[in-house]
Amino acid sequence: MxxxxxxxxxxxxxxxxxxxxxxxxxxxxxxxxxxxxxxxxxxxxxxxxxxxxxxxxxxxxxxxxxxxxxxxxxxxxxxxxxxxxxxxxxxxxxxxxxxxxxxxxxxxxxxxxxxxxxxxxxxxxxxxxxxxxxxxxxxxxxxxxxxxxxxxxxxxxxxxxxxxxxxxxxxxxxxxxxxxxxxxxxxxxxxxxxxxxxxxxxxxxxxxxxxxxxxxxxxxxxxxxxxxxxxxxxxxxxxxxxxxxxxxxxxxxxxxxxxxxxxxxxxxxxxxxxxxxxxxxxxxxxxxxxxxxxxxxxxxxxxxxxxxxxxxxxxxxxxEAAELPVVGESRARPTDASVRMGEVRFSYMKEKPILRGVDLDVPEGSMVAIVGPSGCGKTTMLKLIARFYDVDDGAVRIGGVDVRDMTTEDLFARVSFVFQDVYLFNDTLRNNVLMANPDASEEQLRAVADLAGVTEVVERLPEGWETLCGEGGRSLSGGERQRVSIARALLKQAPIVLLDEATSALDAENEKNVVRSIETLKRRSTLIVVAHKLETVRMADKIVVMDSSGKVAETGTHNELIALEGEYKDFWDKRNASSQWQLV
Ligand SMILES: Nc1ncnc2c1ncn2[C@@H]1O[C@H](COP(=O)(O)OP(=O)(O)OP(=O)(O)O)[C@@H](O)[C@H]1O
Missing domain, CATH: 1.20.1560.10 (ABC transporter type 1, transmembrane domain)
Incomplete structure (x- = not known):
């Protein structure tokens, strides 16, 4: 038509x-x-x-x-x-x-x-x-x-x-x-x-x-x-x-x-x-x-x-843009906060497959770090779990239930995400954090703000919590916007958290906040992180290494993967070398 x-x-x-x-x-x-x-x-x-x-x-x-x-x-x-x-x-x-x-x-x-x-x-x-x-x-x-x-x-x-x-x-x-x-x-x-x-x-x-x-x-x-x-x-x-x-x-x-x-x-x-x-x-x-x-x-x-x-x-x-098919009522209740991807295939464009049969098993309460070369589809995996797109083949399951069989409300009640492109509303800083959980108490708000490093931002700004963030969060720096996004994830207390760690270099202060927040999130949620920093990778219970063809190359703990002397060992050595670089 x-x-x-x-x-x-x-x-x-x-x-x-x-x-x-x-x-x-x-x-x-x-x-x-x-x-x-x-x-x-x-x-x-x-x-x-x-x-x-x-x-x-x-x-x-x-x-x-x-x-x-x-x-x-x-x-x-x-x-x-x-x-x-x-x-x-x-x-x-x-x-x-x-x-x-x-x-x-x-x-x-x-x-x-x-x-x-x-x-x-x-x-x-x-x-x-x-x-x-x-x-x-x-x-x-x-x-x-x-x-x-x-x-x-x-x-x-x-x-x-x-x-x-x-x-x-x-x-x-x-x-x-x-x-x-x-x-x-x-x-x-x-x-x-x-x-x-x-x-x-x-x-x-x-x-x-x-x-x-x-x-x-x-x-x-x-x-x-x-x-x-x-x-x-x-x-x-x-x-x-x-x-x-x-x-x-x-x-x-x-x-x-x-x-x-x-x-x-x-x-x-x-x-x-x-x-x-x-x-x-x-x-x-x-x-x-x-x-x-x-x-x-x-x-x-x-x-x-x-x-x-x-x-x-x-x-x-x-x-006429295609909508994702949605169910009127979730077909089943997830039994726990585990995440499983089974034989997942996905492409944005038919001629260029991104994921080619990916398996991922994240038990409830564990932390998995996904690492791999740039463009291999790590962020895409998180987006499929949050159902930004539907898989072409295979399935993404939360607590045993296919995400396609859950209502959007049910899915987003269980999953919260921190992606690299953080959007803030042109509202006060307080409302931007509170939107994750409008019923949160003042103590809860302050606790997550301390953890994510938002308190320092609030103290620096003349209007404090009442500062307007500007359209899209323009009045705050990229690092500050990410802190707000992490505070939201902490406040929402969703059973599953997806975190796409910033690829850009963060200042030491910000990195400390991210690490501290990950430690807290790890204690109370299932956590899947696209990790770029060695410190984050080290914190994971399991590491999934993707290769550039969109397949899982290796899976295991840090020690197991180092012992394999494969792609992960290569990744680790290179990152280690670059983190030792110093400006003289
Ligand atoms: N909306 C989109 N439409 C078309 N192609 C896309 C889209 N988003 C990502 N891609 C492509 O899909 C591939 C995988 O992207 P993705 O962001 O998942 O990679 P990544 O492994 O997370 O990369 P990085 O580590 O650099 O963030 C890339 O080649 C990217 O250019």
Whole structure:
């Protein structure tokens, strides 16, 4: 459905039944107003003839036609007024509903769906893009229907005046619509090129701002090649996009003008050859010019809708993103806080398997450290346990129950995690820690804050616990955010804790806090740690060594693995050597 070219059903899909009804009625009223507009244009001819000759034309005197024209105008304007009203109401309903649909969907999407740019993308979607698309529902659909109806009625009426012009219009209008579709496709292609260029540049600018630290460390604070090449590539794509858009607009403008000029030439020829009178010729030329406005409005509505197509594509993509199947009620209760992965296979992309038959057995209350080369899938293992994604094959079991057979609430009541990318809410430091357990007492809060090193942060900040963390926790450093995240895990007291130790170097103070917190967590929970520090590895009851092909290479205690003289021994020696490095 998302790739369907039909704009209107895609738009109405995001309206509720009431809004859809209003939109349908509004569109019908627009169509009625278009029919009236077409009839009004058609009436001009007999009315003028009746005025000139003083005789009735087609059974009505000039005054008769004047009354008919007034009636048609009143009906047309009233229909247009109510059509606009209903369409705007439906457009507003679309926007309201869209926010709810996206909001609900976001709460059901697997955690693995969210990437670094998801927040920006979603916020653009439910603000600017949603307003623009709502405007298309409210305005462009009606404008298109109204002007198309007027053009068709006018075209039919022309047959009554002059069969020659009737034939000309009847043949040329389908050709014109075809040309307008081609122009619409050109404008669509142009918009696509320009949008993708803008998106790429925006992503590179965000990256440039985010990576300032790393760039300055490499003395490249202002020269970021990726950004510069994205500007160059973006300029090229924008120019190509502009050419396509310009081609579309020139094609549509020229087609409309050619049709009108042909009409005027044909009318003038008929006038000059005596087939129609001088007054008829003048009125027909006037009406032809009015007809141009109708065609231009049709083109602008089509282009307006084309502009919104990419936005609708983005909305469809979010709404249709695959959700993890969830059970309404957990099928069984875990018997304990053990974790077991059996023959787990997983890939983010089909062609690149990450885990190839991984077994992991973590008895209740034990601590397992996962080590292995960068990119071998250690964090992915934790994410599968927390069900950010579903395994492709095999199973992840908690207390003997497959995580797919547990409700999200049951799973997250048992599991808490500390990942490297810690998100804090723009709330006070206190609330950010308390969100893990809103019923915790002041003593409990202070105890976990002491352990995780949050107390030192609180004492340093002028507003203490009441300091606002900024969006995403921007006001705190990476190390401070990690302390808050560990404090949350300690406060939640979940039976299973997943901890992805920071790969970046932590200061000595922070490392001490992490080690102290791990010791506490180890005493009361089953703990699975993706470990990078030797001290953490040493604390584990069991170590699982992954190899770069996504398989478990070795499993055992520190002493057992050292005695094996395999991959772990290699890892240990290398880490040991690098930890001895000193700056002189
Ligand atoms: N959301 C994702 N989409 C596609 N590929 C991903 C995604 N997340 C991770 N990967 C890829 O999967 C592989 C395993 O990633 P993972 O983060 O599990 O590795 P890791 O062993 O924890 O690495 P590190 O020790 O460097 O943190 C990597 O090649 C990574 O690029």
């Amino acid at each position: 998302s790739n369907s070219k039909r704009f209107l059903p895609r738009l109405r899909r995001y309206m509720d039944e009431g809004d859809r009804r209003q939109h349908r009625l509004g569109t019908l009223l627009y169509a009625l107003s278009g029919v009236m507009c077409g009839i009004g244009l058609a009436i001009m001819m007999p009315a003028t003839m009746a005025l000139q000759s003083g005789d009735p034309q087609w059974g009505l005197t000039f005054w008769g036609w004047a009354v008919a024209l007034a009636a048609v105008t009143v009906v047309g304007s009233t229909a247009s007024f109510f059509g606009t009203k209903l369409s705007y109401a439906a457009g507003l309903g679309f926007m309201r509903n869209m926010q709810v649909v996206i909001g609900n969907k976001v709460s059901r999407l697997p955690l693995g769906w969210f990437k670094a740019d998801s927040a920006g993308r979603l916020s653009r979607m439910v603000t600017q893009e949603m307003i623009s698309t709502g405007q298309a529902a409210a305005l462009y659909v009606g404008q298109l229907i109204k002007n198309a109806a007027a053009a068709i009625v006018f075209c039919a009426a022309v047959w009554l005046w002059s069969w020659q012009i009737g034939i000309m219009l009847t043949l040329s209008i389908p050709i014109l619509f075809l040309l307008l579709r081609v122009s619409q496709a050109c404008v669509g292609k142009g918009n696509g090129l320009e949008d993708s260029a803008e998106r790429d540049i925006a992503a590179r600018i965000v990256e440039f701002a985010r990576c300032q630290g790393a760039l300055r460390a490499c003395r490249a604070g202002a020269d970021y090649e990726e950004l510069e090449s994205s500007f160059v590539e973006g300029r090229k794509r924008s120019i190509r996009g502009l050419w396509w858009s310009a081609l579309g607009e020139i094609l549509s403008g020229t087609s409309v003008q050619m049709l009108v000029v042909s009409m005027i030439i044909a009318v003038s020829y008929l006038g000059a050859s005596g087939s129609i009178g001088a007054l008829e010729t003048v009125v027909m030329i006037g009406v032809a010019l009015r007809f141009t406005t109708l065609l231009n409005e049709i083109a602008s509505a089509l282009f307006g809708m084309e502009d919104r197509r990419a936005m609708l594509d983005g909305m469809d993509e979010v709404v």
